[in-house]
Amino acid sequence: MTHDIDPAAAQRADRAYDDLVALVQHGPRFHGTAGIAAAGDWLEQRLTAVGWPVARQPVTLPGWQPGSVHRVAVQQPIARELPAWPMLWSGSTGGPRRGTVEAVGPQGLWGDSMVWQKFVVRSDDGDVVAYLHARDDGPAAPQPLPSGSDHDVAHLAIGRVDGLQLTEWIADGKPVELEVEADGGPVDAATSDNLIVDVPGTGDGSVLLCAHYDTFFNTVGAYDNGSGTIALLQLAERWATAPPVASVRLVFFTAEEWHLGGSRHFVDSASPDELDALDYVLNVDGLGRGSFVEAFGAPEAFSTAFRGALLQHAAVTRPDLELVTRFPPTTGTDDASFYRAGVPSAFLTFNDLHRLHQPDDEPNRGIAANVAWTVPLVEHLVASLTRPTRAAPPGVL
Ligand SMILES: [Zn+2]
CATH class of the missing domain: 3.40.630.10 (Zn peptidases)
Incomplete structure (x- = not known):
């Protein structure tokens, strides 16, 4: 036809x-x-x-409002800014914070409609500074956090390739240090x-x-x-x-x-x-x-x-x-x-x-x-x- x-x-x-x-x-x-x-x-x-x-x-x-600052800057092993967006219902970092990245594992979003990779950023004294959420495909994109997420902590979305890079550095035994800042949070x-x-x-x-x-x-x-x-x-x-x-x-x-x-x-x-x-x-x-x-x-x-x-x-x-x-x-x-x-x-x-x-x-x-x-x-x-x-x-x- x-x-x-x-x-x-x-x-x-x-x-x-x-x-x-x-x-x-x-x-x-x-x-x-x-x-x-x-x-x-x-x-x-x-x-x-x-x-x-x-x-x-x-x-x-x-x-909730997204704020105006959403920044993830790797300092070690290679200095590089990663494009990042605050996840919906993310908390604020209260200014720039530094920490070391650990891989957490898979993170379901929208139920398990998407499965991303999650990382936690900890300060030298072990406090949780932020969470990073690496997309399963494509560039950094914000999504809503699953219910039960800690809204007092900043959660930043990063792209798939940047997530793979973090995973590779961690697997190589290289400490990954970064600075993170986000100023979104709850409103009326x-x-x-x-x-x-x-x-x-x-x-x-x-x-x-x-x-x-x-x-x-x-x-x-x-x-x-x-x-x-x-x-x-x-x-x-x-x-x-x-x-x-x-x-x-x-x-x-x-x-x-x-x-x-x-x-x-x-x-x-x-x-x-x-x-x-x-x-x-x-x-x-x-x-x-x-x-x-x-x-x-x-x-x-x-x-x-x-x-x-x-x-x-x-x-x-x-x-x-x-x-x-x-x-x-x-x-x-x-x-x-x-x-x-x-x-x-x-x-x-x-x-x-x-x-x-x-x-x-x-x-x-x-x-x-x-x-x-x-x-x-x-x-x-x-x-x-x-x-x-x-x-x-x-x-x-
Ligand atoms: Zn839609």
Whole structure:
């Protein structure tokens, strides 16, 4: 089957690019900041302009700010600065501190969705000065700390290659000494809103379609997740004139980067009947450059149906797609908040690893093209996926 350039898709991509540029003008959309408030107002304006009233659900979490200093400077065996970011909920070092590095071992993040390498930095008298967290792949990128972490101590994220270098020096028996400084820490409560739009269907069915619109503090997040946000906006605009058969509740979540704070609050606030009324949840998180798609779902029968419907659409529109599925799904995306409550759920991303939580995660034509491809894909999924049988929520094993 040949694949002609679709003028409608090209037009959608141009609009997606312009919308991404408009969205990122509000700066980083870190939960609790003025940037996400301004972006939320912009989204509400766009949605009401096509006739969709927006309901707001405030989400309040213990506040945290990243500070302005985040520095890791190796002094021995070779003097070198390592690019570093404070992990979310990191404490402060209270000025520059020196210490020696010990390898601790693997560190699970977002459950075990990512497994990084952890190091502890100790002063000469044995005090813990800081923890370092070396990424499994790519440059240094901040992530939230697992619950139970010591928030009184600084935690800094470093890149994979720098982590390998530390490990190698330690294995060679060379003392690794460094200076570390970070000034982030807790602040008063942080509040931003989940934005909710109800699109009535022409027939049966009830789907919750979501994307988080917040970002990490160090990025305007065009890929993560301005892209999913704009995909949902385009769907809302299309459905204003051509409604879907199933009713669709569109939710733009805040605080995804704060351990799914927005979606957890939404699920905790919903009644069992409201959750039971949903056929399934579809989460669009990160439509980056390229052709590498991850599509996870649960329970298993729904994962298989989701994969099948996606491949059916891709076969005629996107022969270059590389699709990876994983079961059970990872626990680091907003769909996990729903699956934990027993709601069948699915997650879709074009994984763009090296842009994740980076200052250069800015709008580009590759993201816009994948937004333009995803919009009709989601319409196809909503039209073709039927209510799956509920399975018991994930347990211990
Ligand atoms: Zn994301």
